[in-house]
Amino acid sequence: MPPLPRRIAHLDMDAFYASVELLRYPQLKGLPVVIGGGRRAVDDALSLLEASPAAQASGNPRAFIPIDAFARLKDYAGRGVITTATYAARQFGIGSAMGLMKAAKLCPQAIQLPVDFEEYRRFSRLFKATILQIAPQLEDRGVDEVYIDFTNVPGGQREGGRVLARLIQKSIFDATGLTCSVGVAPNKLLAKMASEFNKPNGISIVFEADLQTLVWPLACRKINGIGPKADDKLLGHGIRTIGELAAKDLQWLIDNFGQSTGAWMHAAAWGRDERPVVTESEPVSMSRETTFERDLHAVHDRAELGAIFTRLCEQVAGDLQRKGYVGKTIGIKLRFDDFRIATRDQTIDHFTADAHTLRQVAGQCLKRVPLQQRLRLIGVRVGTLAKRSEVFAENAPGAPQLAREQQAVPQTGQLF
C-alpha cells in the first residue's frame, strides 16, 4: 500500500486565557477585560481596593475592579503589562504586551484580572489529554497550541482532515467548554498559517495546490519564524508578501540572508517543510528572572539585589529538583535601565541542582559584568541539562560527580 499523503494539523485555542476567565466569570461576557499586570504592586493595590463598596457589591472583589483604579493609585509602580485582552477591550486599541498604564488610558473602565497560570495550565492539560485520546501524535507548542499528525488517524484523510478536525473541536468543547481553531495542511508550516484563516472556532483545509491563492497574498510576517527584524529587512528589499518572496531567486536570498536562513526562506515561501511532529523532547535550559519594581544599582541597592539574586537561584534549583534535572552551565542575564541586555555563563565540571552552587557560580558571572548602570532585571539560568537519574546511572558505582555536588559550598558572606 502506498503511504498516505501527510496531513498535519495545527490547533490553536481561541483567546485562551480570556476564555478560561469568562468560563469562571460569565458576567463579564461582552465587557472589556484585560488580564495581566499581576505583580506584587498590583496585588498591593488590589488589597486596598477590595474594600470599595462597588467591589464588595460585585460578589467578587478582585475580579471587578476597573483598570483605571490602578492608574490613580499614588505609589503604584506601573510595570505590569497586559498578557491578553478580550475582543471588547481590543476595540479600544488594547493589545498584549502593552503596559498596564497605557491600557488604563485607552479604556479606563476595562476590568482588570490577575493572571492565573495554574488555572490555564489545568485547562491546557485537559484539552491536550482530550486530543491524545483521538490522535496519539501530538507536539506540544505551549499552553494553548499543538501540532497533530493526522496522516494515519481514522478520519484524518477524509475531506482533507476536516472530519477529524471537527471531531477534535467538538470533543474539546465538550470536555472544557472552550473553542479552538484548526488548520490542516501537508506540513507544519502551512498548518500553522491555516489555523489563523478561520478564527474563532474555525477549520481550514489547505492543500499544496492552494499555495498561490491562499498563501502567497499574505505578508511575509505570517511565516512562523519571520519576526520583526527579518520582515524589516525584507521590506527594505521591497518584499512584502510571501508571493514576492517566492519570486526571488534562491541564490539571491542566500547572498542576502545567509546560507541557512536564505534557503529556509525560499523553501517556506514555496510551502515546503519536512519537519516531523515531535511528540517528545527534553528541556535544554531552565531559568527564572524578575523585573524590579524600580531600577536597582549594584552598589547602592546591594543588599536588595543580593537577596533577589539568591531567591532566583533557589527557585531555579527548586525547579530542577522538582522536575528531576541537573545542569552544568550556569548563567545570568541582566537588563539595564536602557534595556540593553548582558549575559554571562560558566560551565562547571559537574552536574548540579544545588542552590548554593548556583548562587556561587552565578555570583562569579555577575563579577564579570561592569555594573555602573542601573539594572531593571536580573535572571538566573541553568543549561546543558541532564536527567538526574541518568547522571546517577552513568556514575554508578561511586557517583563521583554527584558526590562533589553534595559537598558543602563555603558561604563567602559576600553578596557577589
Next chain:
DNA sequence: TCTGGGGTCCTAGGACCC
C-alpha cells in the same frame, strides 16, 4: 505614564586537540 517571563535555536570567534 513605554516595553513580562520562560523558552529554543543560530551565529561567530577563540581555545584546544588531532
Next chain:
DNA sequence: TCTGGGGTCCTAGGACCC
C-alpha cells in the same frame, strides 16, 4: 621561519516564539 585543515566545546549576543 611559516604553513594546513577539521572537529568540538565554550561563551556572548540576538532573533524569534508562546
